Amino acid sequence: MGYLTTHVLDTANGCPASGMRVDLRRSDGEIIGSFTTNEDGRVDGPLLEGEAFVADSYELTFCVGAYFKSRGSDSPNPMFLDVVPVWFSVSDPDEHYHVPLLVSPYSYSTYRGS
DSSP: OOEEEEEEEETTTTEEOTTOEEEEEETTOOEEEEEEOOTTSBOSSOSEEGGGOOSEEEEEEEOHHHHHHHTTOOOOSSOSOOOEEEEEEESOTTSEEEEEEEEOSSOEEEOOBO
16 A cells, blocks of 8 residues: 655755644645654654545645744745645555655745655
């Protein structure tokens, strides 16, 4: 069975983004779960796995504004980036889908990782 993971790296400070809230939603808007990244910028275990991990579209919402404010960022208020939504689709739920986020107060990038 496949599963979903994420990893957040703070490119402005050169470290994992520890303590960032991440929400997961299905295509119908249903919130599947809310998670907080650990000291390595990862969530402790898969976000979704087993029979609950089905072919569908999903949204990961990364609360980057709150994260950078908690680090004492000197970014303007309101933050340029507050919430970063990443929509992606799972076509084969038997595979591992890894959705990392590289983020600073002013930019982000993502990709399908391994």
